[in-house]
Amino acid sequence: MQTVEITVTVNGEVYQKTVSSNQTLLRFLRDDLMLTGVKEGCNEGECGACTVLVDGQPISSCLTLAAEMDGKHVLTVEGLSSDTRLHPLQEAFIEAGSVQCGYCTPGMLMSALALLNLYSHPTREQIRKEMEGNICRCTGYTRIADGILLAEEKIDAIRESALRVGKEPPQFTGIDEQFPEKWNSQYEED
Amino acid sequence: MLPKFDLYMPTDFAEACRMKAEGMKVVAGGTDVYVNMHAGKDHSAQVLDIKQLKELQGQRYVTGQGLDLGALTTHRRIEKWDVIKEHYHALYQGCSQVGSVQIRYRATLGGNIMNGAPSADSIGPMLVHDAQVVVAGPNGERTIPLDKFYTGFKKFDIQPDELLTRIRIPQPPANSGSAYYKYMRRNAMDLALLGVSAYVELSGGTMTTVRIALTTAAPTPMRSYQAEAVLTGQEVSDEVFAKAAEAVVAEGKPRSSWRSSAEFRQRLLHEVTIVVLHEAAARAKKSPKEKASPIPMQLYPSLAGLLPRPKEEE
Numbered sequence: 001m002q003t004v005e006i007t008v009t010v011n012g013e014v015y016q017k018t019v020s021s022n023q024t025l026l027r028f029l030r031d032d033l034m035l036t037g038v039k040e041g042c043n044e045g046e047c048g049a050c051t052v053l054v055d056g057q058p059i060s061s062c063l064t065l066a067a068e069m070d071g072k073h074v075l076t077v078e079g080l081s082s083d084t085r086l087h088p089l090q091e092a093f094i095e096a097g098s099v100q101c102g103y104c105t106p107g108m109l110m111s112a113l114a115l116l117n118l119y120s121h122p123t124r125e126q127i128r129k130e131m132e133g134n135i136c137r138c139t140g141y142t143r144i145a146d147g148i149l150l151a152e153e154k155i156d157a158i159r160e161s162a163l164r165v166g167k168e169p170p171q172f173t174g175i176d177e178q179f180p181e182k183w184n185s186q187y188e189e190d
Numbered sequence: 191m192l193p194k195f196d197l198y199m200p201t202d203f204a205e206a207c208r209m210k211a212e213g214m215k216v217v218a219g220g221t222d223v224y225v226n227m228h229a230g231k232d233h234s235a236q237v238l239d240i241k242q243l244k245e246l247q248g249q250r251y252v253t254g255q256g257l258d259l260g261a262l263t264t265h266r267r268i269e270k271w272d273v274i275k276e277h278y279h280a281l282y283q284g285c286s287q288v289g290s291v292q293i294r295y296r297a298t299l300g301g302n303i304m305n306g307a308p309s310a311d312s313i314g315p316m317l318v319h320d321a322q323v324v325v326a327g328p329n330g331e332r333t334i335p336l337d338k339f340y341t342g343f344k345k346f347d348i349q350p351d352e353l354l355t356r357i358r359i360p361q362p363p364a365n366s367g368s369a370y371y372k373y374m375r376r377n378a379m380d381l382a383l384l385g386v387s388a389y390v391e392l393s394g395g396t397m398t399t400v401r402i403a404l405t406t407a408a409p410t411p412m413r414s415y416q417a418e419a420v421l422t423g424q425e426v427s428d429e430v431f432a433k434a435a436e437a438v439v440a441e442g443k444p445r446s447s448w449r450s451s452a453e454f455r456q457r458l459l460h461e462v463t464i465v466v467l468h469e470a471a472a473r474a475k476k477s478p479k480e481k482a483s484p485i486p487m488q489l490y491p492s493l494a495g496l497l498p499r500p501k502e503e504e
Contacts, residue, residue, distance in 0.1 A: 001197055021197035021237070024224075044225045046379055051292055057266075060292045063224045067197055068239065111291065132378030133290020 004067035010035070011079030019066040026050045028066035029076060037077035037106045041135075048134035051107035052076050058114040060133075077106035080113070088154040088172065089113060089147075098147030100138030108134050112148050116172070121152060192227050199239040203353075206243055207327050211351035214238035218246075218262055219296035221289065222305045245326065245355050246300065256361040261300025261354045265312065269294060275482040278359065279473060280315035280368035280387045287311055287372050290379050300354045303336075306344035306410070307381075313411040314387035315370050317403035321359045327352035343409035366391045366399075367473025367481060371466045373458055375449070382406050383450050386438070386462045388470040395425045397471070402434070407442035407459060414441045417463070426471045428464075435463040 007016050010033060019028055026043075029035045029052070038061060041049030045060040052061045053075040080087040089112055092098075099105050108131070115122060115130040122130070127145045136144060159169040198214065200206045210216055215234035217223045218241060226232035240246060246261045251273045259268075268274050268285040275282045288294055288302075288311050302312045303323065313336070321336045325348050336357075339347050348354065362368070368389040374380040385405035391398045400421040402414040417437035424430045444455035465487055472485050 002194075004197065020194075022192040022195050024192060027191070043228050045221055045289070045293055048290065048292060057295045058292050059295050060221075062228070063220050063293075063296065065197065065220070065224075065239075067199075068241070114291070130291055133292045135379075 004070070006067060006070040008066075008069040008072055008074060010074045011076060017066075021065070021067050023066045025052070025054075025061040025064040025066050025069060025074070028069075029061060029074070032066075035076050035078050039103055039106055041103070041107075046135070047104075047107075048111060049104055049107045051110045051134065053110055053114060056114070056117065058111050058133075075110070075113075077109050080109060087113075088158065089116070089151040092151035092154055093144075093147040096143055096147035096150045098139060098144045104134060104136040104138075108136065108144055112144075112151070113172075115148065116152065116155070120155075122148065124149075192224065193230075193233050195235055195237045197237050197239060199242050201242045201244075203243055203245045203326070204328065206238065206240055207351045207353060209236075209238050210353060212236075213350075216240055216304070216353070218298040218301040219264065221293050221297040222301065222307075240353065243353075246353070252361075254361055257357075257359040259299060259357040259359070261298060261303075261356060263299045263357075265289075265294040265297050265299070265302070266291070268299070268312075272482065276478060277362055277481070278315065278319055278368065279481060280318060280370040280389065280470075281312065281359075283370040284311040284313075284315040284372070284385075284387070287374075299357055303339070303357075304346070304354055306340070306346070308343070308409055308411060309382040309385065309406040310411060311370075311372060311382055311385065311405070314385050314403040314405045315368065316357065316359065317411060317413055318368055318387045318389035318401040319359050319362065320389075320401065321357055323354055324356040324358065325349075325352045326355045331355075333358070337403075337413050340410040340412075362389070363391060364478055365393060365474055367470045367476065369466045369469035369473060369485075371462050371469070371487075373462060381449070384444070384455050384458045384462060386459065386466045388463075388466045390421075390467070390470040390474045392426070392471065392474040397421050397424055397426060400434075402438065402463065402467075404438065404442050404459065407444045407455065412442075414438045416441050421467075431464045431467045434467065435460045438463045 001021055003018050003020050005018050029038045039049040041047035043062045045063045050061040051058050054072050111131050111134050119126055124145055127148055155172055162169040214236040216238050249259045249263045251257050265285040265288045299312055302310045317337055322333050323336055323339050324331055324333050334347055341347055370387040372382045373384040382405055387403040389401040400418045402417050404414055405411045417434040420434045420437050439456055439459050442459050444452050446452045469485050473481050
């Protein structure tokens with residue numbers, strides 16, 4: 001087969017597309033869906049810049065075919081925020097100075113999200129191990145680990161304040177209708 | 191950009207076997223095949239994606255019998271499975287050090303075997319745990335011990351119309367322990383410069399069964415039968431481990447590559463064998479629950495002056 005019909009959910013939206021059999025998920029997201037937050041780095045699975053979550057699992061989109069994505073849920077960095085509202089992880093990356101040139105950042109954010117879904121309170125050692133597939137040439141990684149730890153604090157604070165006012169705490173696994181203007185102020189009691 | 195190819199994703203096993211016999215490139219996780227294609231080393235015109243085949247999926251552990259792993263079992267599944275940490279610790283150590291998290295979510299054990307790399311991290315641990323592979327085709331199933339499955343560099347005891355379907359690993363007894371050491375230049379995203387796996391069964395202080403496997407020490411991952419013979423029936427001691435290490439050095443045939451010279455690999459074989467045997471023996475003494483936790487490594491015993499260094503060649 002030269003082309004394959006797929007129905008794929010990307011960032012909560014369902015797309016029906018015909019893709020050529022040799023198109024990678026990376027090229028599909030960038031060229032067909034214009035989701036240019038997904039970056040092409042090495043194109044051989046070494047650098048992690050193209051990391052996206054497929055059914056919640058971080059994978060290198062350059063080594064995955066778009067044709068395999070039929071029925072799958074894909075989350076890219078665009079799915080973390082909506083309009084002006086940022087995910088706490090993004091806020092934390094900004095506040096901790098985890099971004100310099102920014103090319104690795106979309107991949108870092110996706111790996112970090114998978115990490116926080118796996119361990120809600122990661123140690124620095126766990127962060128190093130789980131983020132091993134993402135290369136950054138600017139920050140020296142320390143600020144990135146700081147950013148992830150800060151995000152963990154923010155998420156904890158939001159969950160606590162949600163519980164205090166008797167609301168269901170948000171899951172932060174991806175795009176979420178409950179996204180507030182600023183995460184920190186979402187559930188402030190009046 | 192990947193080269194142009196036709197993609198087939200059959201759900202029927204017999205159809206997949208027929209397609210493979212026609213010479214299609216078999217792909218599971220794609221973390222080797224698509225890398226080669228991106229690099230222009232592979233121009234296969236037809237790609238056979240086998241991820242839909244039920245016969246290759248699933249993984250099960252039965253107490254007393256052991257593991258039955260589908261060839262499509264990912265490295266990440268092995269890494270995050272408590273049973274593996276407890277009973278097959280070397281396999282945990284091997285699988286958790288492959289590539290990166292992103293790679294491990296995709297890369298399969300079957301693919302690690304069939305790629306045939308001498309540096310494959312999951313193979314040494316599977317060899318020392320006495321794994322058997324099941325290959326199936328139109329003429330039925332065959333079960334082959336893993337070390338007989340390799341017949342040469344990237345060559346296997348498999349027919350063109352057969353697929354590797356399952357990997358079976360027997361249950362190790364409670365008095366056993368295993369370990370794998372991967373020597374790398376960096377702590378992630380690197381192939382093994384050298385790897386040694388060991389499996390030890392202890393009765394009292396005596397080693398009743400020992401298995402040692404070497405990776406990146408020959409064209410295929412290999413067992414070191416001579417070193418095993420040196421150790422079997424002996425008490426655990428630094429001296430006997432040093433003798434075994436000499437046997438390993440005599441049996442291993444590493445070659446020079448851009449990663450390292452053959453001489454360096456020979457020297458490493460000696461050191462790493464001793465380190466790994468100590469760890470496996472220490473794990474064998476532990477209770478089943480404690481086997482899951484890491485054991486502090488005794489690094490480079492000969493450098494610490496505990497053992498004589500192997501002879502320098504003039």
